[in-house]
Amino acid sequence: MSTKKNPYSAFSLLKNALSYHENWQRAWRNPTPKTDYDIIIVGGGGHGLATAYYLATVHGITNVAVLEKGYLGGGNTARNTTIIRSNYLWDEAAQLYELSLKLWEGLTQELNFNVMFSQRGVLNLGHNLQDMRDIERRVNANRLNGIDGEVLSPADIKHIAPLLNVSPDARYPVLGASWQPRGGTARHDAVAWGYARAADALGVDLIQQTEVTGLRRQKGAIVGVETTHGFIGANKVGCVTAGNSGVMAAMAGLKLPIESRPLQALVSEPLRPCLDTVVMSNAVHGYISQSDKGDLVIGAGVDGYNGYGQRGSFHVIEHTLQAICELFPAFSRVRMNRQWGGIVDTCPDACPIISKTSVDGLYFNCGWGTGGFKATPGSGFVFADTLAHGRPHPLAEPFAIDRFYSGALIDEHGAAGVAH
Amino acid sequence: MLHIYCPHCQQHREEDEFSYSGEAHIQRPSNPEILTDKDWGDYLFFRKNPRGLHHEMWYHAAGCRRYFNATRDTVSYEIMETYPVGTRPQIAPLPTIGDDAT
Numbered sequence: 001m002s003t004k005k006n007p008y009s010a011f012s013l014l015k016n017a018l019s020y021h022e023n024w025q026r027a028w029r030n031p032t033p034k035t036d037y038d039i040i041i042v043g044g045g046g047h048g049l050a051t052a053y054y055l056a057t058v059h060g061i062t063n064v065a066v067l068e069k070g071y072l073g074g075g076n077t078a079r080n081t082t083i084i085r086s087n088y089l090w091d092e093a094a095q096l097y098e099l100s101l102k103l104w105e106g107l108t109q110e111l112n113f114n115v116m117f118s119q120r121g122v123l124n125l126g127h128n129l130q131d132m133r134d135i136e137r138r139v140n141a142n143r144l145n146g147i148d149g150e151v152l153s154p155a156d157i158k159h160i161a162p163l164l165n166v167s168p169d170a171r172y173p174v175l176g177a178s179w180q181p182r183g184g185t186a187r188h189d190a191v192a193w194g195y196a197r198a199a200d201a202l203g204v205d206l207i208q209q210t211e212v213t214g215l216r217r218q219k220g221a222i223v224g225v226e227t228t229h230g231f232i233g234a235n236k237v238g239c240v241t242a243g244n245s246g247v248m249a250a251m252a253g254l255k256l257p258i259e260s261r262p263l264q265a266l267v268s269e270p271l272r273p274c275l276d277t278v279v280m281s282n283a284v285h286g287y288i289s290q291s292d293k294g295d296l297v298i299g300a301g302v303d304g305y306n307g308y309g310q311r312g313s314f315h316v317i318e319h320t321l322q323a324i325c326e327l328f329p330a331f332s333r334v335r336m337n338r339q340w341g342g343i344v345d346t347c348p349d350a351c352p353i354i355s356k357t358s359v360d361g362l363y364f365n366c367g368w369g370t371g372g373f374k375a376t377p378g379s380g381f382v383f384a385d386t387l388a389h390g391r392p393h394p395l396a397e398p399f400a401i402d403r404f405y406s407g408a409l410i411d412e413h414g415a416a417g418v419a420h
Numbered sequence: 421m422l423h424i425y426c427p428h429c430q431q432h433r434e435e436d437e438f439s440y441s442g443e444a445h446i447q448r449p450s451n452p453e454i455l456t457d458k459d460w461g462d463y464l465f466f467r468k469n470p471r472g473l474h475h476e477m478w479y480h481a482a483g484c485r486r487y488f489n490a491t492r493d494t495v496s497y498e499i500m501e502t503y504p505v506g507t508r509p510q511i512a513p514l515p516t517i518g519d520d521a522t
Binding site: 244246247250255256257258259260304305306307308309313314315348404405406407 | 468494
């Protein structure tokens with residue numbers, strides 16, 4: 001649903017072409033913050049903007065501000081490898097990621113913004129007997145949860161990705177793979193921009209260049225946030241700050257079971273179309289897809305140590321490129337164009353934290369670690385519900401912070417894909 | 421790649437000889453039988469994860485195979501000092517243990 005007065009359409013494209021595309025309306029306002037809001041979202045990335053959007057559409061709460069210290073979608077939303085899938089092992093995680101995948105499937109229409117969601121399928125390769133056992137188990141678990149999945153043989157894989165080396169002579173031969181046809185990729189910026197534009201149209205204030213420097217509390221309850229542009233009041237604050245969640249928690253005197261680590265990715269020069277699916281391998285550790293522009297988008301592992309530097313170690317990408325060259329010998333002479341790092345908030349069980357805290361009115365949505373992009377719509381949907389009603393959404397309930405005291409961890413290290 | 425000074429080997433060596441073992445100065449509970457679930461959770465999972473100076477443990481896996489501590493800036497990645505386990509850091513001395521505000 002979009003309440004925009006001037007929706008994007010073929011007609012609007014034609015109309016604006018007549019004026020040389022110089023009169024397009026602004027995608028969103030740049031408002032001055034009010035003195036107080038019903039709900040403040042800290043963090044203007046994909047998850048934060050999605051939260052604001054679903055607060056406005058599903059719950060009718062539009063007196064909402066999203067505070068962003070930089071620009072919208074400039075953190076991990078801009079730094080990931082855009083892979084979308086829902087083939088997680090455990091019921092709790094599978095249902096959350098599947099909700100997200102279902103929302104992705106209608107997102108372009110809903111937001112009136114082309115998020116370029118492309119269901120080109122995701123392959124997770126197995127290189128040894130144990131990998132294949134895990135893959136069989138995970139695919140069976142997925143199918144029981146109504147999630148599409150198949151176990152493929154090397155011959156099937158060769159058919160899908162002809163450049164992939166499935167020779168038995170490889171150092172780590174490919175023995176098979178799991179295949180989720182509904183998985184794929186989307187355009188990372190478009191997701192943030194689409195949610196931002198739709199939320200803004202519904203009255204949500206998107207406030208950029210405004211960093212939260214403190215959380216003001218009275219009698220154990222949140223009353224607002226201190227920012228670089230002064231105090232803004234709200235009785236509910238949702239922190240969706242990924243790698244900086246530990247910093248936000250410390251402002252409220254809390255600790256989180258999270259370590260912030262740099263995670264790297266890199267892209268090559270643009271090539272002719274040569275890989276029309278997503279290929280991931282846990283065992284040799286590399287994942288790769290080709291963007292619509294033609295670049296190979298390659299994801300590396302996390303650095304070994306905590307860091308906030310938004311850059312990564314060279315030996316980590318070297319290791320990943322060794323794996324990519326092993327899988328795709330044809331790529332060995334491709335030149336790399338850019339490399340970057342983002343700060344991911346890794347949790348001990350590789351699952352997110354979507355939770356109330358011991359401070360009344362303070363909520364956290366964090367710990368997505370190395371795989372948050374795919375969850376953007378679902379994360380926003382359940383977090384909006386949690387904030388609106390002051391109790392966890394049924395799908396978010398297992399992801400409460402209390403699980404680190406009860407012991408009910410949801411171990412998704414296998415399906416999370418990135419070694420950490 | 422970081423160059424890390426191992427206080428046992430008394431040499432600067434490259435990062436990939438080492439492995440990281442997380443926050444330092446976390447004391448193993450001396451009275452496990454009376455610990456509550458909350459105490460166990462805090463001990464096992466909850467970390468300071470600071471943006472700035474961090475006291476952390478490293479393991480010289482491909483060297484002397486011994487643990488030591490380091491004080492490192494988690495933004496610039498500069499290693500200020502390394503020191504043996506059981507000693508106090510010289511830089512940004514730890515606040516008194518047990519003062520965690522919650």
